[in-house]
Amino acid sequence: MNICRRIICMGLASLLFIGLFGMSLAEPNEDQKTNEPHDGMGPLDAKMMSPQSTGFPMGDPLGVSEPNENQKMEGPPDGMGPLDAKMVPPQNAGFPMGVPLEVLFSGHGFALVDNESHILRLKVESIMPLEPDQIKDLLASNKSLEEIRDDIRAKEGEKTNRGSMILDRSIYPLINIVVSPFGNNSTSLKADLADSGPSNATDTAILGSISMIISPSDGGMIGKGELCIEQGLPAARYSLLIDMDPSRFGREKMMREMSR
Amino acid sequence: MAFLKAASLAMALLLLISPVAFSQGGQLFLNVYVNGTPGKALVVGNVDDISGLAFLNTPGKIYEENGQLYAVCDSLVEKEGDGWKLSFPANGYYDEYHAVFFVSGGFSFQEINCTKGLEILSSAHNGSIVLDVQGYGLTDPAVSFSYAAM
Numbered sequence: 498m499n500i501c502r503r504i505i506c507m508g509l510a511s512l513l514f515i516g517l518f519g520m521s522l523a524e525p526n527e528d529q530k531t532n533e534p535h536d537g538m539g540p541l542d543a544k545m546m547s548p549q550s551t552g553f554p555m556g557d558p559l560g561v562s563e564p565n566e567n568q569k570m571e572g573p574p575d576g577m578g579p580l581d582a583k584m585v586p587p588q589n590a591g592f593p594m595g596v597p598l599e600v601l602f603s604g605h606g607f608a609l610v611d612n613e614s615h616i617l618r619l620k621v622e623s624i625m626p627l628e629p630d631q632i633k634d635l636l637a638s639n640k641s642l643e644e645i646r647d648d649i650r651a652k653e654g655e656k657t658n659r660g661s662m663i664l665d666r667s668i669y670p671l672i673n674i675v676v677s678p679f680g681n682n683s684t685s686l687k688a689d690l691a692d693s694g695p696s697n698a699t700d701t702a703i704l705g706s707i708s709m710i711i712s713p714s715d716g717g718m719i720g721k722g723e724l725c726i727e728q729g730l731p732a733a734r735y736s737l738l739i740d741m742d743p744s745r746f747g748r749e750k751m752m753r754e755m756s757r
Numbered sequence: 758m759a760f761l762k763a764a765s766l767a768m769a770l771l772l773l774i775s776p777v778a779f780s781q782g783g784q785l786f787l788n789v790y791v792n793g794t795p796g797k798a799l800v801v802g803n804v805d806d807i808s809g810l811a812f813l814n815t816p817g818k819i820y821e822e823n824g825q826l827y828a829v830c831d832s833l834v835e836k837e838g839d840g841w842k843l844s845f846p847a848n849g850y851y852d853e854y855h856a857v858f859f860v861s862g863g864f865s866f867q868e869i870n871c872t873k874g875l876e877i878l879s880s881a882h883n884g885s886i887v888l889d890v891q892g893y894g895l896t897d898p899a900v901s902f903s904y905a906a907m
Contacts, residue, residue, distance in 0.1 A: 594859050594885065596801045597786050603853070605893070618893070620855070622786070629861035629885050632790040636797045642820035642827045649801070649827075661878070663891065668878040670889075742853075 593659055594632075595624030596649050601658065601676060602686060602711065606739030608664060608724050610731075619707075619720070619739055621660035621674060621686065625652050660688055662707065664724075672701060683712040690726065704728045709737055717741065782850035782894070783809070787826070791834055791843060791860045798843070800828040809849035840867055840905025847898050854892045860904055861885040869902040 602621040607614045627649065635645050660671035671688040679685040686709050692702035709722025720739035726732050783805030790799040800813070803824050807813050812832050820827040834843050841864075845856060854875070863884040871877055875892040877900075890900050 594790075594887065595788075597788055597803065597857075600786065618891075620891070627790070629859075629883065632799060632859070632861060633792050636790070636792045636799055636829070642818070642829065645799070645829075646820060646822070646825075646827050661889065661891065663876055666876055668876050668889065668891065670878065670880075 595626045598623045604739040604741035608735035610733045610735045615665050618663040623656050624659050625656050683710050782852040784853045785851050786855045788857045798830045798833045809847050842903040844901040850896050854898050856890045858888040863907050864904040865907045867903045871900050872898045
């Protein structure tokens with residue numbers, strides 16, 4: 498009996514240790530190791546990096562993956578005045594303006610090519626378009642919030658999709674998003690990757706495309722498909738495996754509407 | 758026998774108090790629209806817990822329905838030098854964070870600061886500037902950026 502008790506005590510102690518260790522791993526990733534700051538930039542400088550150096554995709558995906566090193570927002574360090582702030586060149590219209598309605602798909606997984614695996618996040622949401630003039634009018638008016646809501650909802654019939662993909666640490670806007678039923682409770686998602694670098698606002702360059710089927714699997718949803726990056730680096734054809742997060746804010750509603 | 762029961766209970770509790778349970782956080786999906794003339798910002802979207810957004814603690818300035826949040830804030834933007842600065846702090850732990858900022862009126866970004874772990878994407882279109890900020894598993898994420906007339 499004593500031996501049995503000892504074994505159980507050891508088991509409990511092990512579980513406690515594993516639990517505590519796991520908790521420490523589950524802490525938010527504030528201290529997560531990331532890429533080093535730009536050459537010549539010390540920690541102080543990194544807190545006030547100009548927009549170009551804080552992760553903006555500027556055409557070359559490799560050049561935009563630098564993380565933000567400033568853990569907390571702080572005031573400008575002494576010696577860094579307005580002259581240090583570089584202007585951001587105009588970029589294309591990768592993201593349409595609109596009010597987020599529903600997160601249609603949100604997931605994380607991997608893009609695989611050869612022996613490499615890259616962390617990938619994908620998100621598609623439906624939005625109601627909201628034009629700058631409309632925002633200006635709403636803010637200038639003395640309308641109540643309920644009236645503002647009604648004004649925004651008046652355009653619900655015009656809703657569209659907005660999406661983005663984070664490959665490693667670079668965000669790519671998704672355009673030409675097509676979501677369609679694929680049978681067996683599966684959904685097909687196709688989209689193009691827009692170049693978020695400087696360009697003519699009327700001519701959005703397409704870097705590649707993504708195509709995947711999202712299907713139920715073991716009580717969850719799994720997305721499998723292909724990511725093809727044709728321009729820029731790393732140009733390659735990736736296989737995708739994405740664990741889709743549980744739906745939030747009405748994906749079921751959207752699926753019901755699609756099946757009508 | 759009683760010891761075995763107690764041990765079983767303890768094991769079950771340990772399994773319940775798992776790291777997953779501790780890592781649960783909220784989600785934030787918000788769009789912030791700022792007119793070129795600073796002073797007011799329209800905040801629309803979904804957030805699990807608005808208590809983490811101190812700038813929304815203004816009675817009568819928030820409307821929430823079916824998870825959709827509508828708010829008008831006049832404390833997000835302040836004058837800074839020749840331009841303006843928008844500060845968007847959020848307290849708490851967020852599993853998923855996605856904020857999009859729209860500023861209309863012919864401005865350009867001057868400087869952007871974000872909490873480590875947030876990825877950003879900017880664009881400009883028809884005189885509006887857009888900053889898309891996304892991150893996962895973040896504590897007290899904060900975004901601030903300054904902008905000025907082109």
